[in-house]
Amino acid sequence: MLKCGIVGLPLCGKSTVFNVITRAGAEVKPYASGKTEPNRALVSVPDKRFDRLVEIFEPKKATPATVEFVDLAGLSRDASRGAGLGNSFLSFVSESDALLHVVRLFENPDVPHPEESIDPLRDWRIVEVELICRDLGVVANRLDRLAAKKKITPAETAEGELLKKLQDHLMEERPLREYDLTDEQKRALSGFAFLTLKPELVVLNLDETQTGDGWPDASQAEELEAFLREKGLESVRVFGSLEMDLAELSPDEQREFMKDLAIEEPGRDRMIHRAFAILGLISFFTSGKDEVRAWTLHRGDNAVDAAGAIHSDLARGFIRAQVVTYEDFIQSWAQGAWAPGDPKAGGVSMAACRDRGVLRLEGKEYPVQDGDMIEIRFNV
Numbered sequence: 125m126l127k128c129g130i131v132g133l134p135l136c137g138k139s140t141v142f143n144v145i146t147r148a149g150a151e152v153k154p155y156a157s158g159k160t161e162p163n164r165a166l167v168s169v170p171d172k173r174f175d176r177l178v179e180i181f182e183p184k185k186a187t188p189a190t191v192e193f194v195d196l197a198g199l200s201r202d203a204s205r206g207a208g209l210g211n212s213f214l215s216f217v218s219e220s221d222a223l224l225h226v227v228r229l230f231e232n233p234d235v236p237h238p239e240e241s242i243d244p245l246r247d248w249r250i251v252e253v254e255l256i257c258r259d260l261g262v263v264a265n266r267l268d269r270l271a272a273k274k275k276i277t278p279a280e281t282a283e284g285e286l287l288k289k290l291q292d293h294l295m296e297e298r299p300l301r302e303y304d305l306t307d308e309q310k311r312a313l314s315g316f317a318f319l320t321l322k323p324e325l326v327v328l329n330l331d332e333t334q335t336g337d338g339w340p341d342a343s344q345a346e347e348l349e350a351f352l353r354e355k356g357l358e359s360v361r362v363f364g365s366l367e368m369d370l371a372e373l374s375p376d377e378q379r380e381f382m383k384d385l386a387i388e389e390p391g392r393d394r395m396i397h398r399a400f401a402i403l404g405l406i407s408f409f410t411s412g413k414d415e416v417r418a419w420t421l422h423r424g425d426n427a428v429d430a431a432g433a434i435h436s437d438l439a440r441g442f443i444r445a446q447v448v449t450y451e452d453f454i455q456s457w458a459q460g461a462w463a464p465g466d467p468k469a470g471g472v473s474m475a476a477c478r479d480r481g482v483l484r485l486e487g488k489e490y491p492v493q494d495g496d497m498i499e500i501r502f503n504v
């Protein structure tokens with residue numbers, strides 16, 4: 125299960141943003157909670173192709189792809205040195221596959237600001253530095269271990285050399301995403317779960333007075349956005365409290381409200397879409413009359429990874445994957461290229477695709493493509 129962790133300073137609106145995305149109704153309060161156990165909720169990946177397959181197959185069960193969002197406690201200045209909830213909390217961050225980094229722009233006299241003023245660029249940087257410090261600690265630990273070893277393999281020598289370079293880079297308070305790593309190096313380092321290598325989406329949490337024309341001074345938001353663009357990081361503007369309340373209205377009422385406030389697209393949709401994009405996810409589908417299901421993989425995962433996502437037995441006994449692209453499948457369907465019999469039977473439809481020559485047999489190493497429809501042949 126892929127996880128997106130929500131990070132930010134205390135009281136910047138993390139739980140509010142979590143509620144906007146998940147509609148899970150987590151507790152939101154104007155004082156620091158000091159809670160260590162994170163809120164978690166699953167969110168379905170919005171996907172028109174999946175919806176279409178459900179229409180076609182009318183399955184007994186429809187299971188969209190999901191990603192878990194995890195609402196973490198506030199990250200204080202100096203957390204990496206044990207301040208606030210410190211390192212125990214940072215370990216929750218390292219479990220995440222991507223980060224949603226919330227920064228506060230909303231003015232709310234009832235909610236104290238840990239730094240006592242609204243300055244989103246400063247706040248973003250405080251959290252960034254904490255993540256850098258945590259990575260630095262991980263590197264130092266590993267270097268100490270390597271140094272203490274009596275015998276060291278050539279691979280460990282190479283690892284130590286790379287880690288020393290990363291250490292210098294981090295010491296300059298620069299994140300690892302700005303270090304030029306090869307894919308091979310990234311793979312070798314994946315076990316460290318470096319926080320500043322994780323994809324990050326920055327969420328600017330605004331309030332309802334900060335919409336369109338009603339907000340004369342958008343300079344702080346624009347300054348942060350320009351800065352992030354320069355760094356190659358993406359950001360979205362969200363009206364945290366407002367959108368959390370909106371979620372309780374009917375779709376019509378929501379549209380009306382959004383029109384009044386000159387909000388074009390709900391922040392929820394934008395956040396979910398961008399989060400999936402930065403996670404580097406692709407979806408593949410399995411379909412039949414019992415179940416249509418969307419599965420998520422990382423780009424570059426192969427057919428055995430796909431089999432393993434479904435069940436470990438399928439990966440273990442993997443023989444072949446029968447693959448048809450979503451587009452070819454839909455075309456076959458539209459042209460009525462079905463074998464006689466039940467038009468909604470999954471097996472029959474794959475056979476029909478084979479007859480049209482659009483079904484491929486792929487082996488273990490086949491890199492799964494976004495939108496593939498897959499049936500695994502296996503033997504255990």
Ligand SMILES: Nc1nc2c(ncn2[C@@H]2O[C@H](COP(=O)(O)OP(=O)(O)OP(=O)(O)O)[C@@H](O)[C@H]2O)c(=O)[nH]1
Pocket residue numbers: 132133134135136137138139140141151152153154155156157158196197198199230231232235329330331332363364365366
């Ligand atoms: N006016 C306004 N208030 C907001 C907004 N977002 C959050 N708040 C308020 O800020 C306070 C803190 O919000 P939370 O979502 O609990 O913040 P948090 O980051 O989860 O806080 P901790 O978990 O304690 O660090 C609550 O009183 C919210 O109602 C916003 O967009 N506008």
Ligand SMILES: [Mg+2]
Pocket residue numbers: 138139140157195196197198
């Ligand atoms: Mg919270």
